[in-house]
Amino acid sequence: MSESSSVYDDLRLEKELCDAVIRVDNVEFHTHKIILCNCSPYFRALFTNWSTPNCQVFDIPNVSPDIMKLIIEFAYTGFVPVTKNNVQELFIAVDRLNVMGIIQACSQFLEKQMSPENCIGIWWFADAYYHPELIHKALLFTLSNFEKVAATSEEFLSLSAQKLVQIIESDQLNVKQEKTVYEAILRWIDFAPEDRRKYIALLLFKVRLALMVPEYVIDNVTHNEVVKACAECQMILVKTLEAMNDLRKNWFSESIICNFLTRPRLPTAILFAVGGWSEGSPTNTIEAYDVRADRWVNVINTDKTPRAYQGVAFLNGSVYCVGGFDGVVQFSTVHRFNLDAHTWQEVASMHSRRCYVSVTVMDGHIYAIGGYDGHNRLATAERYQPTTNQWTLIASMQDQRSDASCTTLHGKVYICGGFNGSECLSTAECYNPETNQWTLIADMDSRRSGIGVIAYADRVFAVGGFDGTARLHTAEAYNPQTNTWNAVPSMLHHRSNFGIALIDDCLFVAGGFNGITTTLDVECYDAETSEWSGPRNMAISRSALSCCTVYGLNNMADYAAPRYSQQFSGEEEDEVE
Missing domain, CATH: 1.25.40.420 (Serine Threonine Protein Phosphatase 5, Tetratricopeptide repeat)
Incomplete structure (x- = not known):
């Protein structure tokens, strides 16, 4: 609350210089007309158009004294305590009195409270009082969580x-x-x-x-x-x-x-496959996988810099491309792709050049760990804060490692495998941001360089890679509770240096090197069935690519396979009551 607001509120509480009395059910609130005019066009019209200049007492119907007290306090302080008990009554009152600040506060509260059990009720409520933004958010929540809504919501049945x-x-x-x-x-x-x-x-x-x-x-x-x-x-x-x-x-x-009977629905998330090594050189190709259509779509990329062995991460509506190699130079640079605007922007560079880098996201930060700077395999690590556009060095790992892979689980970063300059590694370690320390965990059962690592089904999965002799198709999963690794079903194909990501509750791997050539093969693992299957392959064969999953976009259709709105039939639809 500003100092001037505090003064005005003190004058109100002391009934000093007040020129209006708001009366609700015989309860009187002494106020200042100019303060209420600033709060709502309703009060401005009431004081200037709907009453005489000498009028000082104003009766407001259909509002309880408790709610009017909150409205008047908001006019003076800019704060209103919205709760489950008062939100509906408060919303109805301020909608009629056109107090936009409280309408916004109520809408934000309802949005945070939204669940599969109440989203339809919030949709009805917003529709009844015609608030398009809240209507849109409630409907979108219903669409996004339809399986739970249809199975559990009593409102759905009504x-x-x-x-x-x-x-x-x-x-x-x-x-x-x-x-x-x-x-x-x-x-x-x-x-x-x-x-x-x-x-x-x-x-x-x-x-x-x-x-x-x-x-x-x-x-x-x-x-x-x-x-x-x-x-x-x-x-x-x-x-x-x-x-x-x-x-x-x-x-x-x-x-x-x-055809309406066959048109795939839009996905809520898209898998991005970025860059890599294709046909003997790095590429700047980006493909987006639409899981509902089982189709890869080429993303127009205005960043002409080809790169491989980079890391990518999705954060706050943007895809970050971290480090990498263009065939000549190892990069410390980082570029951000704004998915709404379809534009690239260079952001702050890392402290070190890093190709074969491991990248993950945790608590709003991007972590860049290990890699190769053109001379040495690195043990150093750093993290990026997008709000300050700064990279900060964190504690170094126990081991030097490039060609490793990392993920986050339960507030910690896990990195596994890689290459230390002389041998492929089976070691793995875990970073705790609270203590800024790396701790070695149990070794994997296999040495794995060019590995894929991801948190899935409450475990850390380590997939594929190169053990120093052959490309692997085996996979294993780490349980942090027991500090043990256990074998999980093997992939359909041997591969290293591939992309890995989660989408639609399944683990996807894409591309890589099979020991003879780069590949465009894609496969996915479902923890519920413990089976690998083969979705549609990418358009181009490549290794040393990096994948991430993007979600929550307002323009998801821009990156999905194209849909059309025409119905399959020209027949008139029945009237709906």
Whole structure:
């Protein structure tokens, strides 16, 4: 609170120089007109247009004394205590009185409180009082967390058909499997079957049925009693079978993405594969993987500097490219790619040149660890604070290591493997930022240089690499609670110097060197099934690339496979009540 605000509030509390009395249910608040005018255009109109100049007492209806007290205190101090108990009543009152500062405070409070259980209620509430920003955020939260919302929210069962259509027709609906949408529709209908069965065709038309497993459609959709009783649904199923056949022949053709039954939904996160070594030289290529469409998209890159053996990190809506090698020079430079603006900017350079560097993010900092400066393998480490644009040296590791890989888990940085200049390493160590100390942990079962390391399923995974003799396809996982490594299923392909990242609750690896040539192979590991599978490969073969996952973007569609908004049918849709 500023000094002048404090003076004004003291005058109010002492009833000094007050020229207005706000009366609510016979409770009087002595105030200054000019202070309330500054707080809200409602009060300015009340004092200047809706009353005579001599009027001093103003009755405000439909507001409780407790809420008016908070509004007046906010006008003088700029602070309002928003709580679960008062937010709804306060929001309704300030919406009518047009106190924008409190409206913003209430909206921010509701946004922080949002959960799968209450997001639909907040959506309804914001819609009733028409606050577009909060409406958008509540709807986006619902779309992003649809699986939990549909499974746990009682509010979901009370949605109108119109609102349910708005949700399930959106390309931004986040579901790993389209059957989740269909089963949510059935749950909604079963809540009031007599009233809701009539909507089955309208809702079924919004499900991307052709993206389901054919056996599931046959067993669970075509044989459903509500679906069987609807002639329009039978037509939709015929079109679904046609679309499935089209999918097998022409995956991701224009006809597929124009067809509502087959168009993939937008992902909530995108995997970036940056730079690397391709066809005998470094490249500046960036490819983005759309997990919903299972397709790689080339990202237009205005940074013409090719580089390999760099680290990349996603932080605060930007991708940072750290260090690396262009075939001649080892870099200390760092470049930031603004994903909203599609622009590159050079930020502060590191203290050391670092290629074969290990990079990770923790607590809003980027860590750059070890590497090779053109002369020596490094034990040094440093971290970057984006708000100050500064790199700060932290404690050095126990071992020199380049070609290692690092990750963060439970507030600590883990780095594993690498090359010390004479041998490939099986050692691993952990950094505690609270003590600024590195501690050696149990050795891995294999020596691994050119390794991929990532925190997944509450463990530290160490994948692939080079043991000094051969490229590896084996993987192992570290349990910090027991300080032990255990074998996990091996990859489908041997590789070192590849990209690694998490997306859609799966571990992805991309590219690398298989001992003979660079590769464009991509595979992913699902901890729930303990299986590796092969999604679509990258467009170009490369090793020494680096991967990261970007999320929370307002312009996610810019980096996803292109979608079109046309419906697959020109038929008129049913009216929604």
